[in-house]
Amino acid sequence: MYNTEVMKKEKRHFDVVVVGGGPSGMMAAGRAAERGLSVAILEKNADVGDKLKITGGRRCNITNAEYDNRKFLQNFGDAGKFLFSPFSQFSVSSTFKFFEKRGLPLVIEARKRTFPRTQKAYDVYAVMKKYMKDNKVTIVTNSPVLKIVSSDGVVENVQTIQYVYTADNFIFATGGASAPETGSTGDGFKWLEKIGHSVKKPSPNVVPLRVDEKWVHELSGTSLSFMKISFFLNGVRSFSKTGKILFTHFGLSGPLILNSSYEVQQLLKDGEVVAEIDMFPDTDLGLLEKKLLKTFDANKNKLLKNIIPDIVPEGMNSALEAHLTDEELLTKVHSITVDMRKYIMTFLKKMPVNIAGTMGFDRAVISDGGITLEEIDMKDMKSKLYKNLYVTGDLLNINRPSGGFSLQLCWTTGYVAGDSIGE
Numbered sequence: 001m002y003n004t005e006v007m008k009k010e011k012r013h014f015d016v017v018v019v020g021g022g023p024s025g026m027m028a029a030g031r032a033a034e035r036g037l038s039v040a041i042l043e044k045n046a047d048v049g050d051k052l053k054i055t056g057g058r059r060c061n062i063t064n065a066e067y068d069n070r071k072f073l074q075n076f077g078d079a080g081k082f083l084f085s086p087f088s089q090f091s092v093s094s095t096f097k098f099f100e101k102r103g104l105p106l107v108i109e110a111r112k113r114t115f116p117r118t119q120k121a122y123d124v125y126a127v128m129k130k131y132m133k134d135n136k137v138t139i140v141t142n143s144p145v146l147k148i149v150s151s152d153g154v155v156e157n158v159q160t161i162q163y164v165y166t167a168d169n170f171i172f173a174t175g176g177a178s179a180p181e182t183g184s185t186g187d188g189f190k191w192l193e194k195i196g197h198s199v200k201k202p203s204p205n206v207v208p209l210r211v212d213e214k215w216v217h218e219l220s221g222t223s224l225s226f227m228k229i230s231f232f233l234n235g236v237r238s239f240s241k242t243g244k245i246l247f248t249h250f251g252l253s254g255p256l257i258l259n260s261s262y263e264v265q266q267l268l269k270d271g272e273v274v275a276e277i278d279m280f281p282d283t284d285l286g287l288l289e290k291k292l293l294k295t296f297d298a299n300k301n302k303l304l305k306n307i308i309p310d311i312v313p314e315g316m317n318s319a320l321e322a323h324l325t326d327e328e329l330l331t332k333v334h335s336i337t338v339d340m341r342k343y344i345m346t347f348l349k350k351m352p353v354n355i356a357g358t359m360g361f362d363r364a365v366i367s368d369g370g371i372t373l374e375e376i377d378m379k380d381m382k383s384k385l386y387k388n389l390y391v392t393g394d395l396l397n398i399n400r401p402s403g404g405f406s407l408q409l410c411w412t413t414g415y416v417a418g419d420s421i422g423e
């Protein structure tokens, strides 16, 4: 018996077939072709780079301008030690040079986050697409890879509905599982697992936090530019962070929350997580009480509800209102009891928010999990189990914060794979 399905399909052969047209796949394809190899990149969407086009709020936080590899890699936790070899080949400085040489100057903003000067993610996509076209990469879109065929430590072919693609070497660059509407639906994780690699189950990461309380949703659009948030697991303080927080119609967001989401998820596995927000982290209780008394003194005959804007940071009125009864809100300021004053002070320093979960893959910037790094030779991104398979980008199990670190990983792992493949 022969497989009629395969027999019907036309065959195509290249030196290198890259599966997945995200940033890491495009970099790998472009570099391999630049070295003179015949390369095809297979992309399921109508165009390559759909996720890249929406990165950084469409401005593309392309890298993080920490030029010292050792310091840069401290952001990757346990994975950092695996990354010295690829970063010694293509570092943050290489990213600057790569894009600036191709007419896209970069600018460094707060916390070393780096963007194209044009502030357009689309321009980054355009550079990558041109890099591939200039080097004659065959770009095949609207072509989801549906099947991987392998045997004895070799990937034999990958198949779309129409073609069987054979190649001397394959690069899997299908991304993680975050923002699946951009095409990253976790296909690569399934294939790699099926052919014998160890894959840590993906979970949403760098993701906003879900809060079910209505009063939090009502704060949607408000941000506290300087606050301290502390997370408690089953009543015991776990960790705190200071910075900016954004309230949304589903809960909490902003860079600080996104970068706390990994730790919060670990806590959620073990029990109830409550966050406490200190709206005045720079003011101790004694000073806060003095300020409050001064405000009360100046507004003795007003109703408490009318002086709330003088007590809380801008935009936070409804939060305090939601925690007071109608009777309390209608109390004249001169009649506010000591207990009520203490309650208000505690609220300002420890506003409690119950964390219900995360917003899931749809809202996640990256997915945690992926192929274990022990099974990849990090000097060239080649699988240790398959002699003609390379893996790049979000498919790798590397946890990292937001701030340009994910895309830098794509540029580095993609370049290194494309630069070494076929050697």
Ligand SMILES: Cc1cc2nc3c(=O)[nH]c(=O)nc-3n(C[C@H](O)[C@H](O)[C@H](O)COP(=O)(O)OP(=O)(O)OC[C@H]3O[C@@H](n4cnc5c(N)ncnc54)[C@H](O)[C@@H]3O)c2cc1C
Residues within 6 Å of the ligand: 019, 020, 021, 022, 023, 024, 025, 042, 043, 044, 045, 048, 049, 050, 051, 052, 054, 055, 056, 057, 060, 061, 062, 063, 143, 144, 145, 146, 173, 174, 175, 176, 178, 179, 182, 183, 184, 185, 186, 187, 188, 364, 365, 366, 392, 393, 394, 395, 403, 404, 405, 406, 407, 408, 410
């Ligand atoms: C909203 C958002 C904003 C972000 N902003 C930033 C930022 O500013 N800075 C930063 O560093 N990182 C950012 N990231 C993360 C960054 O975009 C990813 O780390 C990066 O895109 C991963 O690149 P990749 O090449 O691994 O895969 P992806 O970009 O996920 O691309 C994988 C490609 O493979 C294709 N594919 C999947 N399965 C198949 C298949 N079966 N057959 C063929 N093709 C397939 C997909 O369609 C997709 O085009 C952001 C992520 C999101 C969701």
